[in-house]
Amino acid sequence: MPTALIGTVILTLRGRGVGRNEVIRRVDWLRHQIILKGGQVAEFYGMTTGEIVDRSIVILKDVVGERKEKEVIEPTFYGVKRFELSFYRNQVIHLFIEEAIVSAALYTVVKRGGAKSTQRMRFDDLLEQVAFLSSLLKVDFIYKPGGVEANTERTVLWLEQNQVLVRDAEGYIGLSDLERACGRENYAVSLYSMNPQPVQHVNYPSTEPEFDPSTANWIDEGTFTRRAQALGKTLYFQGDLSYLEAVNKETLKNAFIRLEEQRIIMVRRAGLNRESHQWALHPAWAPERRNEQVVPAGKLWDMVERIGGFRREGKNRRDNATVSTRVLRLAELASHPDAYARSQTYPSQAARDPRASGAPKL
Template identity: 30%
Template sequence: MAASSSGLDHGVDPEIPEVSGDRYLNVLDQDEVQAFWREAGVRGGSGDPCFNVDWAAAGKEVVDHPRVKELCQAQAARGGQRAAAAMRQRAAALANELAASVETRVAHFTSALARFMFERLYSGLIFEREQLTALAHLSMRAQQEGRSIVYLPSHKSHIDYLVLQFSLWNLGLGAPAIAAGENLNLPVVGSLLRRNGAFYIRRSFSGEDSELYTTVVAAYLEGLLCRGANVKFFSEGGRSRSGKLLQPKIGLLGMVVDPILRGIVEDAYIVPVSIYYDGVMETESYVRELLGSAKRKESLIGVLGQGKHLLAMPRSRYGNIHVRFAPGFSARSYIENYTALQRQSSVHRANFDPQSSASEKGILLKALAYHVLEEINRVSSVTPTALVGTVLLCTQGRGIGRRALISKVEWLRGEVVRSGGHMSRFYDFPGELTAEVVDSALGVLGNLVQTFTGLVEPVYCVAPGMSFELSYYRNLCVHVFIHQAIVTAVLHRAVQRQPNVRRVERTSIMSDVRFLSRLLKREFVFSGAATPNSSVRPQAVAGEQHWGQENSTALMRNFESALELLVSEGVIEFCDEGGAISLEQYCQAQEMGGYDHWNKHFTFLCSLVWPLIESYWLVLASLLYIFRHGLVIIGERQAVACMQTFAKTLVHTGHVQYDEAASAEPLKFALQTYGELGIVRWARRTGEQGEQIVALELEPEYRGNEGDKFGELTRLTNAVASYRRCWREQEGPEDFPDYVARMAFSSRL
């Protein structure tokens, strides 16, 4: 299997086997699956290698793990042997709560049930045959070496748990143990999933027995890896409610890497996986949660009720499920390469050692986690629903005619491919009619799109109140365009601030791109800095990482790449002198009162980031009101709730254009980003009743002096506001009615 196009060996076979027949494989088609067995030399179902794993032993041996014994000995020193015995008993109970198994009869039953559900709801479960064949070779190699494959998929839906398990078991590629949230450990359903490989972990590892629980989970995972059992967990932690990849959680990833660092486990193969859907069943509930409704607790009654609801739906209502595998790579090789790169790249890290230093291990894990997410983005494809949803949300005016919709979908498809993205199976064949693609997407989107008939031609528009939900599908293609989107948002700002400007200097634009990229770093997984002659790209711009030289290099490369794409499209030009950027075409189109071609202006690209910029401005406007009026905001949850009420009101009064600007997720991320940037902090203080509280405070450097007390915060607010869309007279932080903020915040305190 190929580790990369560079051919650098990371412990994986560089040769990809020849693949015959159709490029794609539908796992719901048993004939195609059996043909794959013959081609790849595997046997699925009861012949799956997962049945060769001693699942029970991995759980039973937890109490004898050295680190569990250390905790028991420490407990004995504090409370005697009885206390140590109680801790040992507790460790055994926790291990028993975790223990998973894969039982033949149960697996057959669950597979049949899952097949019925998939065939009822979806047209197909689609894989790329070449990726599957390469994965089969990796699977056989891992079995021979006694090593595990660690699958790290994206997380868009609860169905993700079943998709990979069902597929790998049927394909004979080693069904994995699945880390699932304890909220899914429901009566009957929980037991069924546990006997199909699920082990349930807490949503949070904090609590009275947090140290013991963390140690038990780590020991259990180590036991699975020592036995060569495949493992699957979601590097994002929870499901993405927005359609974009979430920032990674590194807890379980650290538990996989730790025994490899310590030499307990020789190695494991890591396989990033992209799972995505033409239609996602949960988008309606996602919107409710993002708009402030409490998350509904899972229950058996809820599961049965949802099943009844799904059975009543039209057959194949949600289109296709698509699964894409990035090339698997050796965890040990990644660790060794990253360590060598760190030691070579900086004199301050000449002794970089993630094995002995907890902080340097954290750096390694973050780099690995972002590499996995970047690989997921790289192999993900754009669906027809993403194309149609994006066009509808970017349409100016009340609606769009059928011919224009088809034309713009075809244009957007070309832009995806030109920008390095991939299209899903349904739109991958040269002879596929765009009209058929559009009709299929409209069928999946259903009531999110309003259709007017009885006219010269059908006219489509976003259904009232559905733009927020439709934005989920638009966000499925954001990763393809994000670098261009940030550049165009910056260029749009330059034109709005100086209407007569015809050229801008690259250094000025680069400075603004750096500012906006830092601001939105929690929202996107930016492309990392590729290492020469290496498939492993450990440096990533996004996330809570430092912005050192390596990130500046990556940002500059992304900036230059985005400019080249914009020039090739004719959106901008380079001036002859000094490499400055010409905005002549943009300015001429603006002076004419519009744009002659939809693909010749910035609106499409800017619209991918404008809603988020609105959210980040709303948080700053909120902070100005809070601190000017001396309000006490206790805890992040209360702060986000107040800001969301404020944002919703401004959306409905027309002071903010985008419904999704009032989403709880970007408001929370913005508040966290401003904390990391040293603008606000959470500080312990004594409340009015003498109780201890954690309240929001402005950092000292943003408090200013008496004459200009909030000057720095005001300037930052205005700076972020300058990137907003100028769709009406530009509002600043003072332009919304003051009573809106007063009622939004005072009513919640």
């Protein structure tokens, strides 16, 4: 349906907003790509794309805002309620999930910047990243049959045929010159089409040793969820988390269930009332501490850091050491019921010199 096209375009373009002419151009492009992928698109019945866009914006008035004549020289649209708008995008995403995963895997080197030679990967390295990311998202999406290697090879070939990626004589895969020249706009649609989620689907073996429950720090589920949301919202409003929908209550609940399956989080149930359930971090995953402060090291941090490699670059992409210490400070604060009051006096950790050996990364 046309509203799905509009929602996808608005959510997958960078910037605060997008002009009407650009929306029309990208809707035409996306419609063509969906047809090429074997998907179905609503018939326009002789109406121009501009007319379809104008009608769809009226339907989406509660989730899409518009800057009009008195403010700008061209109608400009922007997402007002991005979480609600994502429901429209999700009607399209399943057609491009393989391209999105390959793009995200390649993004781990593209976002570093620099020369083209540093923004490419061998197929085997790309396949390793794709396999890891696919395992994280296996509950959210249904993949085509054939296995991860065959699907990745087919997806890379499709992106090559569409001049988004190129494979050189040495076997390295990277962005094509044509894609770089157009500002990576087609690559970005694939990259940002995936619904952002917190860390939730991790395929670590469920072989953690048993432990004495009396030694764990238990917390009731309701308090745990509220504090997790407060931490996520703080990171979002401070610019370190890109999407507020990542801390949606339902999304967090699914994450907790998956982490329990992997024995990263332990649950103690008491009846049918979920609020009476208690949660604790398995001791094997407990973060390391030095001088009574959490440090970016250990099994849990390594897992989070690897997943963080796929994240969209934010305001602090060149300030990793500072981000690490600030996020850990906020995580420590979130464990206290009086976090807001405590933040006024809680000491900040000094950021380590990122040039020093062993400097933390995020």
